Amino acid sequence: MNAVTQILDDAVRFVRTKATTKPLVGVVLGSGLGAWADALDQAVKIPYAEIPHMPISTVAGHAGNLVIGVADGVPVACLQGRVHPYEGHPAVRSVFGVRMLARLGCRGAVLTNAAGGIRPAFQTGDFMLLSDHLNLSGQNPLVGPNEDALGPRFPDMSTAYDPEVRALAREAAAEVGVPIHEGVYAALLGPSYETPAEIRMLGRLGADAVGMSTALEVIALRHMGVRCGAMSCITNLAAGLSPAALNHAEVEETARRVHDRFKALLSAWVRRVGGLVAGAPSASGSPR
Ligand code: HPA
Numbered sequence: 592m593n594a595v596t597q598i599l600d601d602a603v604r605f606v607r608t609k610a611t612t613k614p615l616v617g618v619v620l621g622s623g624l625g626a627w628a629d630a631l632d633q634a635v636k637i638p639y640a641e642i643p644h645m646p647i648s649t650v651a652g653h654a655g656n657l658v659i660g661v662a663d664g665v666p667v668a669c670l671q672g673r674v675h676p677y678e679g680h681p682a683v684r685s686v687f688g689v690r691m692l693a694r695l696g697c698r699g700a701v702l703t704n705a706a707g708g709i710r711p712a713f714q715t716g717d718f719m720l721l722s723d724h725l726n727l728s729g730q731n732p733l734v735g736p737n738e739d740a741l742g743p744r745f746p747d748m749s750t751a752y753d754p755e756v757r758a759l760a761r762e763a764a765a766e767v768g769v770p771i772h773e774g775v776y777a778a779l780l781g782p783s784y785e786t787p788a789e790i791r792m793l794g795r796l797g798a799d800a801v802g803m804s805t806a807l808e809v810i811a812l813r814h815m816g817v818r819c820g821a822m823s824c825i826t827n828l829a830a831g832l833s834p835a836a837l838n839h840a841e842v843e844e845t846a847r848r849v850h851d852r853f854k855a856l857l858s859a860w861v862r863r864v865g866g867l868v869a870g871a872p873s874a875s876g877s878p879r
Pocket of ligand 1: 705706707708713785799802803826827828829830837842
């Protein structure tokens with residue numbers, strides 16, 4: 592067993608001393624979107640600082656707790672806030688949290704983020720289901736010796752955003768009456784926002800939204816065989832598409848404004864994903 596697997600299992604063993612629920616679905620809550628986890632049944636909240644080896648988020652709007660509980664009958668484990676490579680965490684450290692979710696037993700994952708809208712039809716407060724991503728961060732969490740216990744050297748990414756999980760998001764959106772777009776997310780390193788020229792370039796490359804997270808996490812989760820879906824909250828129009836300067840306060844403010852719709856959509860989606868992955872074989876290498 593190599594070093595990454597060993598430290599993951601330290602974390603998993605610790606978490607299991609605190610929470611007996613065995614999660615099926617992992618949920619990653621992005622900037623300003625963390626409150627969903629506060630409404631879970633039988634919730635056990637574990638600050639990241641208590642979890643062995645867990646990197647800690649320094650960004651406003653990212654609470655920094657693992658919350659394990661039950662959502663509409665589905666056992667879930669939520670990352671209430673994430674760490675990003677732009678905080679100085681190496682890519683492999685930035686995916687520690689999602690790998691821990693998989694190692695805890697999650698077979699499906701639903702990730703959320705705040706993103707800038709590039710597609711001209713997008714307005715702030717819209718939601719976009721990720722159909723795919725462009726990993727333009729210059730980083731990959733799988734660089735280095737392969738963790739054979741976690742997954743293959745060259746994982747397939749042709750259905751990174753699982754078609755069935757995406758179909759369930761569309762069903763959930765119809766159920767709760769919240770419209771949802773679908774498009775490609777470009778992941779950049781940040782932390783500076785993009786220039787207008789970069790946004791024009793990203794649009795021509797096929798990006799519909801831009802952000803600084805999610806892609807590396809999905810790579811790490813797919814490596815481990817977890818079925819992924821992801822949703823962006825379009826918190827602002829990308830650089831150059833509105834006269835206003837971009838700032839993190841606007842990102843958090845929009846996330847707050849749409850929070851009720853976001854929570855309803857996420858709940859309906861997670862319930863369906865729970866149904867999909869229940870009974871499926873567990874992600875690779877989950878310690879018993
Ligand atoms: N660019 C990059 N990341 C973001 C943005 C943006 O416009 N909005 C929220 N996260």
